[in-house]
Amino acid sequence: MKQGKIKNNIIDLRSDTLTTPxxxxxxxxxxxxxxxxxxxxxPTVALLEKKVAEMFGMEAALFCVSGTMSNQLAIKAxxxxxxxxxxxxxSHIYLYEGGGIAVNALCSVKLIDGDSGRIAPHQVKESINNPSDVHQPISRLVSLENTTNRGGGAFYDFEDIRKxxxxxxxNGLILHLDGARLFNAISETPQSPKDYGEVFDSISICLSKGLGxxxxxxxxxKRSFIDxxxxxxxxxxxxxxxxxSLAAAGIYALDHHIPLLKEDHRRAKQIGEILKKSGYAEEVMPIxxxxxxxxxxxxxxxxFVAKMKDKNILCTAFGDRLVRFVTYLQITDSDIEEFKRRMVGCSS
Incomplete structure (x- = not known):
């Protein structure tokens, strides 16, 4: 049963991690x-792991407490x-995982200036170190993020992923996917989970964001990697x-909530239009x-976040000049209408 997220007169659009069962x-x-x-x-954890592995056509899976943990485990392994x-x-693995690449895997990072968080094939090729040069670390792993968090929920063209x-x-490199919001991307593209399983050596998917x-x-x-x-x-x-019990929630989400993601996307576009008309936004990134x-x-x-809080609307600052709003399972059409009323004075 889906209910609006307005609680104590607050519209909370900080993150899709705010979903509740x-x-x-x-x-x-x-x-x-x-x-x-x-x-x-x-048995329920085993069922979830089997379900996800089969969904992506891969050998095995491991249920973890968070996307940060699953990404960091992949990098370390x-x-x-x-x-x-x-x-x-x-990327999330670099900015928002507590320096885990250095602490857990003892690795360095080669950073690419991509397009809304998406890196291009030629950029990857140009970033690979000469393995014969003892002055440079060995380039070992490429990590993509789909959809991109700081990039505003943008997703890859799958042909670029293939390239x-x-x-x-x-070049003998491993390809990992931070797929925290992968099902959001899949909802908007022709590809299936199995298509992703054929391309990536490892994939991390999150159950506690849009899936609820x-x-x-x-x-x-692969099984040896999961071991x-x-x-x-x-x-x-x-x-x-x-x-x-937590694994059961993941099973239920995969069985019932994936089709609802497109509704989140529709409502996000509505919020974008409201913000454009409100006069509060200098620029709204493509949604x-x-x-x-x-x-x-x-x-x-x-x-800006403080101004929104005065309207009982919660959002998140990303540095000095970016602000993020996120739609998710409990945000309804009535919530969007109330958001519109507060932003531009339209009656609901």
Whole structure:
């Protein structure tokens, strides 16, 4: 049952991590059989991992507490200390995972100035170090983000991904996907999860953003790779016991909530139009999925967020000049109408 997100007169558009389980999801979670997942004895966790692996046509999967953990496990498992990771300058693995690449994998990073968080095949090729030059780290891993968070929810043209894969194959590099919002991209393109599984060596997908689970991400890849990440997950304190209830939420989300993502995208475009007409935005970035990025007019991001808070609208500052709004499962058409009323004075 979908209900509006206005709570205590507040419209909260800070992030799609704010989703909460629907009543139907809670009922499904409560019925889940449980076991000890560290011993690989939780049947619901095993079912989720099998389901996701088969969905992407890959050998195995591992249920993790967060997308940050699953990304960091992938990077650590794919690399050796001193290697280099190639990614966009605005990518989540670089900006928003606590320096984990350096701390967990002991790797350096080659940053690319991409287009709305998307890097091009020729940029990847130009970023690969000469493996014979002892002064440079070994280029080992390329990480893409789809959709892009700081890039405003933009998604890749799949042919560009194929070209990047070819560059990786020709140079012995591994290709990882931070697919925290991958299903948002899939909802807007002809590709299927299996298409992604054929191209990437590993994929991280998040269940707790647009799909509406309370917690959890899944990492997918070859069985030997997943066995390695399972060991590292334990090393990082990420082994969990009776996690089946949370896994059940993920199963329910995958079965029922993927078609709803396009509604989030529709509402995001409506918010973008409202912001354009409001006079508050100097620029609204192109809206592809559920993220709206704007440059405020005549103020910095922090001041703009404060102005919105005065209207009981919550959003997020991204540096000095960018502000993010995000739609998600609990944001309804009535919420959008109320947002419009507060921004431009139109009656609902």
């Amino acid at each position: 629907t009543e139907e999801m809670v009922l499904f979670m409560n019925k889940a059989p449980l076991g000890d997942d560290v011993y690989k004895e939780d 794919h690399t050796s200390p001193g290697d280099e990771v190639i990614c966009d300058r605005s 990047i894969k070819k560059v990786c194959e020709e 689970s309370p917690i959890g991400s899944v990492i997918i890849g 390695k990440t399972r060991r590292f997950r334990k090393l990082m304190g990420g082994g969990w016991r009776q996690a089946g 592809s999925t559920n993220i709206i990025m704007i440059t405020p007019r005549n103020c910095n991001a922090i001041d």
